[in-house]
Amino acid sequence: MNIHFIAIGGSAMHNLALALHHKGYKVTGSDDTIFEPSKSRLSKHNLLPETFGWFPERITNSLDAVILGMHAKADNPELLKAKELGLKIYSYPEFLYEQSKQKTRVVIGGSHGKTTITAMILHVMNYHDKEVDYMVGAQLEGFDTMVHLTEENDFIVLEGDEYLSSPIDRRPKFHLYKPNIALLSGIAWDHINVFPTFENYVEQFKIFADSMSRGGILVYNEEDPTVKQVAEEATAPTRKHAYTTAAYSVENGKTLLETPEGPMPIEIFGAHNLNNLAGAKWICQHMGVDEDEFYEAISTFKGASKRLEKITENNNAVVYKDYAHSPSKVSATTKAVKNQYPDRKLVACLELHTYSSLNAEFLDQYEGALDAADKAIVFYSPDAVQIKQLDEVKAEQINEAFKRDDLVIFTNPADFKTYLYAQDFKDSVLLLMSSGNYGGLDFNELKSVI
Template sequence: MNIHFIAIGGSAMHNLAIALKINGHTITGSDDEIFEPSKSRLKQYGLLPEKEGWHPEKIQPSLDAVILGMHARADNPELLRAKALGVKIYSYPEFLYAHAKNKKRVVIGGSHGKTTITAMVMHVLKHLGKDFDYLVGSRLPDFEVMVRLSNDAPLMIFEGDEYLSSPIDRRPKFHWYHPHVALLSGIAWDHINVFPTFDNYLEQFAIFIRLIEPDGVLIYYAGDEWLTRLVKSERKDLRKIPYTSVPYEVENGVTFLKIGKKRIPLKIFGKHNLSNLHGAWLVCRELGIADSDFLEAISHFKGASKRLELVAENGKGRLYSDFAHAPSKLKATLEAVKMQFPQQQVVACFELHTFSSLNQDFLAQYAHAMDSADQAFVFYSPHALQMKKLPVLSKEAVKKAFARDDLQVFDDKDELVSCLVENTQPDNIFLMMSSGTFDGLNMKALADKLLKRKTD
């Protein structure tokens, strides 16, 4: 096929473009702004547009399809030309469903943990030599791209994102996939720009449950009150399987899974990750994976990119990068780190980056979210506010929202780094939390500054 991507620089979009090129399709694309790592990866595969911007002349009647990313607008000139020429236009979730409609579909959804659970399931299947297609929201060890599409795999694993499909398709992405096996990890209000009330947000998960295939399976986190209520009120025909955590203990900085008399060492940690593991385990059971095979495979799982990812260590001090951005995610990540390293000072830095987190009406949701950190810092970029067309945000308003008197707030990354160097120790545990990049901050360089320095 001859396929053009409008907004090819998006995380999922550029990976889908790469996957389709690997499969032998002819791919072109456009975008008005492309950041790393998308830029380098598109260049590696010969897919980086020669010039940034929108170029309607790229849209020709010879195209078999256009795939439209969420970053584009409804009045995008390439989109308007595609409509005028009658070229088939897909959102990327629509395209993926068209590919997988004759396969068994597993969808992992929820406000938090879905990338990690999806990654766990994928890791186990790959470890056991199973053939499957997939979509996941983060780069994973041993997986070249975040999307795989094949003709022969009988199964497709989807990370089910609840954000909108495209600027002209206002459905959440996970409404497209119609799973045979579904997992929901929890519900915590997010994406205030498109779901302005919690009830509106909650309804998207109710619709998702209604779209599970007849006589399907719904695995859900029983520790979430709202989710449990929703599951009980929807779909009597589904087989519903609750999960919580699994028994574990921490010894000398290592988390051990306790199964009967066995202690299985893990490379991940944190109560929320043990809950994620239990959910992944139940999904794998539904796919016919024996418990012994799952446990052997999961002991090798190192985590997904930016999900409590260890950037560097010096023997005692460590720097972790984490995708946490919603209030519930901040709390869970901080609690995990404090439990894993109870004798060390935890220095937490959080970037306000999403539309919700930079919205003054939503900020109050972060009250006390960073209380468990020994030192707490918040950063936001004025450029991000401009890009999202949001009003100026004051440092005072941010500090008040977090309800922590000693919180320090920065809007300049260099000032943040200087403060960290001057006010912390190399044996601290540093936790950098963001769905963004701290305005392009190099994490490995930061780790070198914080962990390799000498102090008096």
């Protein structure tokens, strides 16, 4: 097949382009800008556009399909040309469904934990040499790409994102996969620019549960009351399996998972990750992996990229980087680190970076999110607020939202860096939570000053 990508440089899009290239498809693409690592990875396989920009003349009847990325606009010149020619235009999730219609589709959904659960499942499958197709939202150790597609594999494991499919398809991505096996990990209001109320957000998960294929299996976290309600009311699944957080203990900074054979040391930690592990175990068992096989494999799982990722450790301190940005993730991650290192001072730095986190109407959702930290720091950029065309956010509003009198707030990257580098990190854990980089913080440089 001859496939053209409009906005090929995106994290998800370039991985799909690489997967189709490896599958033997002819792949071309356009974008107005492409950043690393997408740029180098596309260049390595001669898929990087020679010139950045949109070129409608590249859209011809020789194309079998066009895949449209979220970065493109609805009036994109190449998109308009594709419509004019009557070409088949797919969103990213639509095309993944087309590639997996004959497979058993396993979809991992939830406001939080879905990347980690998907990564756990793939780690277990890879450990036991069980070949599956997949799409996951983070680069994983031992995997070349975030997307892998074949003709022969029976299963495909998909991370089920609830965000929109494309500029011209406003349905959440996970509504399009029609899973045979699905998991719901948790529901906590997010993406408020698209889902203006919590009720509207929850409705998307109800639609997901009812979009399952006939005879499907729904695995769900019954410790989340909203998930429990959605799962119990769902009519599409034939079977439902509830799970709760796996039993564990922490001894001398090491987490021990309770198994039928006794306590087993594992690499990950935190109640939220042990909850993720319990869900992943159910899914793996439905995919033909025995419980003891699961335990053997999961003992070596070190986590998904940017999810409680240890970036340095010495005699003084440990430093973790985490993608957490929504209130529930920030709270869970902060508590997990404090529980893992109860005798150390926890310095937690949160960057408010996403549309939701910078929205004044959403800020009060962060109440108590940093309470587990001994020292709590919030960084945000007023420029980012302006770029997202949001109302001005003042430090007083953030202070009031978090309900923490000793909260330290920065809006200037240089001031934040100076303050951070001046801290005494003896017997400390530094936790950096952001989907950005604090206005340009060099994490490698940070390692040398801790």
